[in-house]
Amino acid sequence: MLDFLAKELVRLQEERKIHAFVMLAERQRWMREAEESGRRQVEERQRQEEDEIFKQASEREQQDCGHFVVKMQRGTVESYLEDIILNSMENTAEEQAREEIQRMAVEINDIAYEMESRYVIKWHIRGCSQQFRTYLTICGC
Numbered sequence: 001m002l003d004f005l006a007k008e009l010v011r012l013q014e015e016r017k018i019h020a021f022v023m024l025a026e027r028q029r030w031m032r033e034a035e036e037s038g039r040r041q042v043e044e045r046q047r048q049e050e051d052e053i054f055k056q057a058s059e060r061e062q063q064d065c066g067h068f069v070v071k072m073q074r075g076t077v078e079s080y081l082e083d084i085i086l087n088s089m090e091n092t093a094e095e096q097a098r099e100e101i102q103r104m105a106v107e108i109n110d111i112a113y114e115m116e117s118r119y120v121i122k123w124h125i126r127g128c129s130q131q132f133r134t135y136l137t138i139c140g141c
Contacts, residue, residue, distance in 0.1 A: 057076060
Protein backbone atom coordinates (compact mmCIF):
# COMPACT_ATOMS: atom_id res chain seq x y z
CA MET A 1 0.00 0.00 0.00
CA LEU A 2 2.83 2.41 0.87
CA ASP A 3 4.52 1.57 -2.41
CA PHE A 4 1.33 2.46 -4.29
CA LEU A 5 1.01 5.74 -2.40
CA ALA A 6 4.67 6.60 -3.04
CA LYS A 7 4.24 5.93 -6.76
CA GLU A 8 1.04 7.96 -6.82
CA LEU A 9 2.82 10.86 -5.10
CA VAL A 10 5.62 10.74 -7.69
CA ARG A 11 3.05 10.63 -10.49
CA LEU A 12 1.21 13.64 -9.09
CA GLN A 13 4.46 15.57 -8.69
CA GLU A 14 5.40 14.80 -12.29
CA GLU A 15 1.93 15.83 -13.41
CA ARG A 16 2.33 19.16 -11.58
CA LYS A 17 5.73 19.71 -13.22
CA ILE A 18 4.27 19.02 -16.64
CA HIS A 19 1.36 21.35 -15.92
CA ALA A 20 3.80 24.07 -14.85
CA PHE A 21 5.80 23.62 -18.07
CA VAL A 22 2.60 23.80 -20.12
CA MET A 23 1.53 27.00 -18.36
CA LEU A 24 4.99 28.51 -18.89
CA ALA A 25 4.96 27.56 -22.57
CA GLU A 26 1.49 29.05 -23.04
CA ARG A 27 2.56 32.25 -21.31
CA GLN A 28 5.60 32.53 -23.56
CA ARG A 29 3.43 31.88 -26.62
CA TRP A 30 0.99 34.60 -25.55
CA MET A 31 3.86 37.03 -25.04
CA ARG A 32 5.30 36.22 -28.48
CA GLU A 33 1.88 36.63 -30.05
CA ALA A 34 1.40 39.99 -28.31
CA GLU A 35 4.83 41.17 -29.50
CA GLU A 36 4.08 40.04 -33.04
CA SER A 37 0.70 41.77 -32.94
CA GLY A 38 2.37 44.97 -31.77
CA ARG A 39 4.93 44.75 -34.57
CA ARG A 40 2.18 44.16 -37.11
CA GLN A 41 0.25 47.18 -35.84
CA VAL A 42 3.34 49.38 -36.06
CA GLU A 43 4.08 48.12 -39.57
CA GLU A 44 0.47 48.68 -40.65
CA ARG A 45 0.44 52.20 -39.18
CA GLN A 46 3.75 52.97 -40.90
CA ARG A 47 2.44 51.57 -44.19
CA GLN A 48 -0.69 53.71 -43.92
CA GLU A 49 1.41 56.82 -43.24
CA GLU A 50 3.65 56.05 -46.20
CA ASP A 51 0.61 55.46 -48.43
CA GLU A 52 -0.88 58.77 -47.30
CA ILE A 53 2.37 60.62 -48.03
CA PHE A 54 2.56 58.98 -51.45
CA LYS A 55 -1.08 59.81 -52.14
CA GLN A 56 -0.58 63.46 -51.17
CA ALA A 57 2.57 63.68 -53.25
CA SER A 58 0.77 62.19 -56.24
CA GLU A 59 -2.16 64.59 -55.80
CA ARG A 60 0.19 67.58 -55.62
CA GLU A 61 1.95 66.37 -58.72
CA GLN A 62 -1.35 66.29 -60.61
CA GLN A 63 -2.44 69.71 -59.33
CA ASP A 64 0.75 71.60 -60.13
CA CYS A 65 1.17 72.78 -63.68
CA GLY A 66 4.72 74.07 -63.51
CA HIS A 67 7.32 71.85 -65.16
CA PHE A 68 9.90 72.44 -62.43
CA VAL A 69 7.43 71.66 -59.63
CA VAL A 70 6.36 68.43 -61.35
CA LYS A 71 10.00 67.36 -61.73
CA MET A 72 10.67 68.23 -58.11
CA GLN A 73 7.70 66.22 -56.89
CA ARG A 74 8.61 63.27 -59.10
CA GLY A 75 12.06 63.36 -57.58
CA THR A 76 10.52 63.51 -54.11
CA VAL A 77 8.24 60.56 -54.86
CA GLU A 78 11.12 58.63 -56.38
CA SER A 79 13.36 59.29 -53.39
CA TYR A 80 10.48 58.34 -51.09
CA LEU A 81 9.98 55.04 -52.93
CA GLU A 82 13.74 54.47 -52.95
CA ASP A 83 13.82 54.95 -49.17
CA ILE A 84 11.03 52.43 -48.71
CA ILE A 85 12.80 49.87 -50.92
CA LEU A 86 16.14 50.36 -49.16
CA ASN A 87 14.50 50.05 -45.74
CA SER A 88 12.77 46.80 -46.69
CA MET A 89 16.02 45.46 -48.18
CA GLU A 90 17.87 46.22 -44.93
CA ASN A 91 15.20 44.43 -42.91
CA THR A 92 15.32 41.41 -45.22
CA ALA A 93 19.11 41.26 -45.12
CA GLU A 94 19.11 41.48 -41.33
CA GLU A 95 16.55 38.68 -41.07
CA GLN A 96 18.54 36.47 -43.45
CA ALA A 97 21.73 37.13 -41.48
CA ARG A 98 20.02 36.07 -38.24
CA GLU A 99 18.77 32.85 -39.83
CA GLU A 100 22.23 32.10 -41.24
CA ILE A 101 23.87 32.71 -37.85
CA GLN A 102 21.39 30.41 -36.13
CA ARG A 103 21.98 27.70 -38.74
CA MET A 104 25.75 28.03 -38.32
CA ALA A 105 25.42 27.87 -34.51
CA VAL A 106 23.52 24.59 -34.81
CA GLU A 107 26.19 23.19 -37.13
CA ILE A 108 28.99 24.26 -34.78
CA ASN A 109 27.16 22.72 -31.84
CA ASP A 110 26.75 19.44 -33.74
CA ILE A 111 30.44 19.42 -34.68
CA ALA A 112 31.51 20.17 -31.11
CA TYR A 113 29.27 17.40 -29.79
CA GLU A 114 30.71 14.94 -32.32
CA MET A 115 34.28 15.94 -31.43
CA GLU A 116 33.53 15.61 -27.74
CA SER A 117 32.01 12.17 -28.29
CA ARG A 118 35.08 11.03 -30.25
CA TYR A 119 37.35 12.36 -27.50
CA VAL A 120 35.44 10.46 -24.81
CA ILE A 121 35.48 7.27 -26.88
CA LYS A 122 39.21 7.68 -27.54
CA TRP A 123 39.95 8.00 -23.81
CA HIS A 124 37.68 5.08 -23.02
CA ILE A 125 39.52 2.90 -25.55
CA ARG A 126 42.89 3.96 -24.11
CA GLY A 127 41.67 3.10 -20.62
CA CYS A 128 40.43 -0.30 -21.77
CA SER A 129 43.70 -1.06 -23.59
CA GLN A 130 45.68 -0.12 -20.47
CA GLN A 131 43.50 -2.41 -18.37
CA PHE A 132 43.98 -5.18 -20.94
CA ARG A 133 47.78 -4.75 -20.80
CA THR A 134 47.60 -4.85 -17.01
CA TYR A 135 45.62 -8.11 -17.14
CA LEU A 136 48.12 -9.55 -19.61
CA THR A 137 50.98 -8.56 -17.32
CA ILE A 138 49.25 -10.09 -14.33
CA CYS A 139 48.42 -13.29 -16.21
CA GLY A 140 51.93 -13.53 -17.57
CA CYS A 141 50.64 -14.10 -21.09
